[in-house]
Amino acid sequence: MNDKLPAGLDLLWGRLDEPAPEPRQGLSLSRIVRAAVEVADTGGLEAVSMARIAERLGFTTMALYRHVKSKNEMLLLMLDSVASVPAELDEPCDDWRLGLQRWCRSQWLMLHAHSWIVQLPVTGPPITPNQLTWTDRALRMLHDTGLTEADKAGVVLLVANYMLTTARLSTDLGPAASGESVAAYSTLLGGLVDAQRFPALRTAIDAGAFDYPPDATEEERQFDYSFGLDRILDGVETLIRHRAG
Numbered sequence: 001m002n003d004k005l006p007a008g009l010d011l012l013w014g015r016l017d018e019p020a021p022e023p024r025q026g027l028s029l030s031r032i033v034r035a036a037v038e039v040a041d042t043g044g045l046e047a048v049s050m051a052r053i054a055e056r057l058g059f060t061t062m063a064l065y066r067h068v069k070s071k072n073e074m075l076l077l078m079l080d081s082v083a084s085v086p087a088e089l090d091e092p093c094d095d096w097r098l099g100l101q102r103w104c105r106s107q108w109l110m111l112h113a114h115s116w117i118v119q120l121p122v123t124g125p126p127i128t129p130n131q132l133t134w135t136d137r138a139l140r141m142l143h144d145t146g147l148t149e150a151d152k153a154g155v156v157l158l159v160a161n162y163m164l165t166t167a168r169l170s171t172d173l174g175p176a177a178s179g180e181s182v183a184a185y186s187t188l189l190g191g192l193v194d195a196q197r198f199p200a201l202r203t204a205i206d207a208g209a210f211d212y213p214p215d216a217t218e219e220e221r222q223f224d225y226s227f228g229l230d231r232i233l234d235g236v237e238t239l240i241r242h243r244a245g
Contacts, residue, residue: 011073012080012128027059029067033077037114040078045116050074075120076128082114083130089137096240097233099141104163104229107134111167118168126160135160145240155236162232163225170223186210 011029035056040048050071054061068074086106093099111117126135138156147155189210195202204210 009076009127011077027057027063027067029077031057032064032067033074033081036074036078037082040116041114045119048074048078048116079117079120080128080130082117083110083128083134085130085133085137093141094144096141096143096145097237100138100159100233100236101229103134103138103141104159104225107160107163108167108225111163112170115167115171118164118171146243147240148243151239151243155239159229159232162228166223166225166228170225173223183211 032053036048036053039052039056048071050064050068051061053074054064057064068077089103089106093102126132135156138159139152142152142155145152186205186208189201189205193202193205
């Protein structure tokens with residue numbers, strides 16, 4: 001393993017080669033990371049601190065630093081620990097579009113199960129073992145499309161960025177994306193927008209473009225990624241046809 005990897009990455013990649021046994025008692029890297037994830041899942045990313053993690057485990061903060069050098073390293077370890085790829089993405093899929101839709105659904109579930117992920121600072125392209133596994137599985141879906149390897153990498157980057165951005169918006173909206181909030185917004189728009197000043201917007205409002213469909217279930221009355229993803233995949237389909245000549 002490359003001994004010049006940044007702190008945190010050397011731990012992640014090194015553990016793939018020689019997984020460290022977990023002691024029955026006391027501190028271990030795995031226990032520290034699990035506790036940090038629990039803190040983030042409960043209180044958000046802003047709640048994560050070395051002191052709070054140490055308190056949760058019943059140790060001093062200095063004891064943690066014998067295993068993890070910094071909070072940034074901790075965040076990297078936390079991300080990789082929750083980003084394990086579900087087994088269903090190892091199953092073969094003959095339809096690239098269905099395969100990418102399945103990949104995106106798994107991403108969406110992961111990002112909502114650990115909503116603090118979308119608040120992590122972006123320090124570079126994916127580089128942890130689990131992040132690269134996600135990339136590998138997405139590239140597999142495009143194996144028989146006839147796209148160049150550069151095309152495939154571009155598609156995966158586009159889709160991954162879209163999912164992360166949309167999940168961040170969904171998290172930030174929170175209750176504002178509920179059926180009641182959307183209905184209230186539509187009513188407010190209806191009172192503010194007149195046809196003379198905003199003719200196109202007025203037409204859209206009158207057509208119910210800013211409402212959930214009347215027959216939508218409560219589960220469907222949530223901020224979703226499907227419409228945008230379908231448009232992206234439509235573009236990928238056009239690219240595949242173009243590459244095929």
